[in-house]
Amino acid sequence: MLDLRASVIAVSYIVASVLFIFGLKELSSPATARSGNRLAAIGMALALAATLIDRQIISFWTIAIGTLIGAAMGIYFGRTVQMTAMPQMVALFNGMGGATAALVSVAEYLRLSGHGEAIGIGEATSIVLGTAIGAISFTGSIIAFGKLQEILPGKPLQFPLQRLVNAIVLLAVVALGAMVVMHAPTSTMWLLFAAALLLGAMFVLPIGGGDMPVVISILNSLTGLAAALTGFVLHNQMLVVAGVLVGASGTLLTLLMSTAMNRSVANVLFGAFGAGGSASSAQAAAVARSVRQTTPEDTAIALAYARNVVVVPGYGLAVAEAQHTVRELATDLEKRGVNVKYAIHPVAGRMPGHMNVLLAEANVPYDQLLEMEQVNGQFPQTDVVLVVGANDVVNPAARDDPSSPIYGMPILDVDRAQNIIVLKRSMGHGFAGIDNALFYHEKTRMLFGDARKSLTEIEQALKTA
Numbered sequence: 001m002l003d004l005r006a007s008v009i010a011v012s013y014i015v016a017s018v019l020f021i022f023g024l025k026e027l028s029s030p031a032t033a034r035s036g037n038r039l040a041a042i043g044m045a046l047a048l049a050a051t052l053i054d055r056q057i058i059s060f061w062t063i064a065i066g067t068l069i070g071a072a073m074g075i076y077f078g079r080t081v082q083m084t085a086m087p088q089m090v091a092l093f094n095g096m097g098g099a100t101a102a103l104v105s106v107a108e109y110l111r112l113s114g115h116g117e118a119i120g121i122g123e124a125t126s127i128v129l130g131t132a133i134g135a136i137s138f139t140g141s142i143i144a145f146g147k148l149q150e151i152l153p154g155k156p157l158q159f160p161l162q163r164l165v166n167a168i169v170l171l172a173v174v175a176l177g178a179m180v181v182m183h184a185p186t187s188t189m190w191l192l193f194a195a196a197l198l199l200g201a202m203f204v205l206p207i208g209g210g211d212m213p214v215v216i217s218i219l220n221s222l223t224g225l226a227a228a229l230t231g232f233v234l235h236n237q238m239l240v241v242a243g244v245l246v247g248a249s250g251t252l253l254t255l256l257m258s259t260a261m262n263r264s265v266a267n268v269l270f271g272a273f274g275a276g277g278s279a280s281s282a283q284a285a286a287v288a289r290s291v292r293q294t295t296p297e298d299t300a301i302a303l304a305y306a307r308n309v310v311v312v313p314g315y316g317l318a319v320a321e322a323q324h325t326v327r328e329l330a331t332d333l334e335k336r337g338v339n340v341k342y343a344i345h346p347v348a349g350r351m352p353g354h355m356n357v358l359l360a361e362a363n364v365p366y367d368q369l370l371e372m373e374q375v376n377g378q379f380p381q382t383d384v385v386l387v388v389g390a391n392d393v394v395n396p397a398a399r400d401d402p403s404s405p406i407y408g409m410p411i412l413d414v415d416r417a418q419n420i421i422v423l424k425r426s427m428g429h430g431f432a433g434i435d436n437a438l439f440y441h442e443k444t445r446m447l448f449g450d451a452r453k454s455l456t457e458i459e460q461a462l463k464t465a
């Protein structure tokens with residue numbers, strides 16, 4: 001009977017792991033993402049069911065109560081959270097994962113040492129790493145959540161000798177961890193836990209709010225690593241596989257985002273980007289220049305008589321929640337025979353895939369979404385580019401001005417199109433805090449106002465154009 005149960009659990013774990021891997025694979029394309037999510041969810045249900053029939057589960061009541069509370073919170077947040085608040089929700093949930101991994105490691109340590117069992121070096125190392133990494137991920141994620149939710153100031157929080165203090169806390173974590181492995185009293189474990197919690201907060205505080213999505217991605221990979229280590233401690237292969245998958249995908253995402261911003265991971269973590277106003281020579285020169293404004297009516301005419309239109313969505317589209325309006329406008333234009341595409345920059349917005357998610361929510365067909373490499377060659381044949389709340393990702397300084405802080409970041413070459421119309425509220429800066437020469441270009445017209453309002457007005461005007 002015991003053997004049968006062990007076999008069922010082992011097979012379920014293998015099937016769940018395979019479902020996770022295929023689920024992740026499908027998540028890499030918007031067209032298959034939904035079914036990928038479903039596959040991974042089925043894998044998770046199977047893994048949970050297998051874990052629940054494990055003989056080590058003692059109180060089903062405690063589990064049922066925890067599940068109910070967790071599920072109720074999950075459903076509530078899933079239904080109510082705004083698209084713009086998604087990064088902070090991910091931060092919060094990631095923090096919970098880190099806390100869980102740390103608490104399970106501590107509990108296992110207390111259980112083993114309470115039984116007076118000698119903990120082997122390998123197991124003790126897994127426990128220490130699971131505790132430390134999980135705790136760092138927990139407080140780091142909570143600080144990231146606070147910055148994104150604007151409970152804490154978004155600017156990098158810096159103080160004198162910060163790096164030295166952080167290095168001392170890091171050393172304390174390492175030393176306490178080594179002491180726990182070498183059978184120090186139980187109180188050392190609690191000190192390690194506290195020091196790791198402090199380190200997580202100290203590590204994220206000096207990083208600017210705008211870099212939080214990259215930080216969350218790093219913390220996500222740490223949570224995965226902590227979960228995998230907990231899997232070793234509990235001798236649970238499923239947890240090891242799931243943790244490794246989370247850790248690896250988080251690491252890859254971090255690298256992809258840093259590359260798309262042309263910044264190293266070290267620069268994101270230690271560069272305090274956004275701490276001070278950096279003025280490039282182009283920025284200083286731009287102040288003296290003037291911009292050309294346009295109206296919704298003129299924009300409607302330009303769009304109605306174009307053959308090829310490319311919409312460039314940016315962070316402002318998310319703020320204005322204009323995804324449905326832009327889709328409606330595109331449909332109206334298509335009815336008039338205009339060919340409409342969307343140009344998606346990998347770091348447009350504030351979180352990975354931000355624009356894809358928003359446009360998918362508004363049912364924009366996937367084949368209309370073009371990635372940067374695909375679309376850049378098409379701009380010279382584009383009659384009108386409609387830039388909706390995007391700024392840094394269309395800033396030609398990234399390509400042309402070596403003194404610009406974003407020099408080298410790959411951009412959408414919208415300045416090579418025939419006409420450019422930019423929808424934003426003011427001459428305000430984007431995330432990088434710098435001026436944009438595109439706005440002063442002779443081919444560019446600015447339509448000031450909230451993106452959704454402007455798009456609605458263009459749509460109205462189009463009816464009579």
Ligand code: NAP
Pocket residue numbers: 210211212213214257261313314315316317319320346347348349350351352353354388389390391392393394423424425426427428429430431432449450451452
């Ligand atoms: P951006 O450069 O931050 O510019 C967004 C623009 O939207 C602003 O200039 C703002 O101008 C405008 N805006 C704000 N609210 C608006 C509204 N209601 N209606 C119309 N316009 C509005 O955005 P982006 O071009 O998408 O670039 C993303 C930036 O974030 C990049 O620098 C990227 O490196 C960074 N980043 C992205 C990620 C990621 O994973 N995607 C992660 C970290 C950092 P006004 O105030 O004048 O309206």
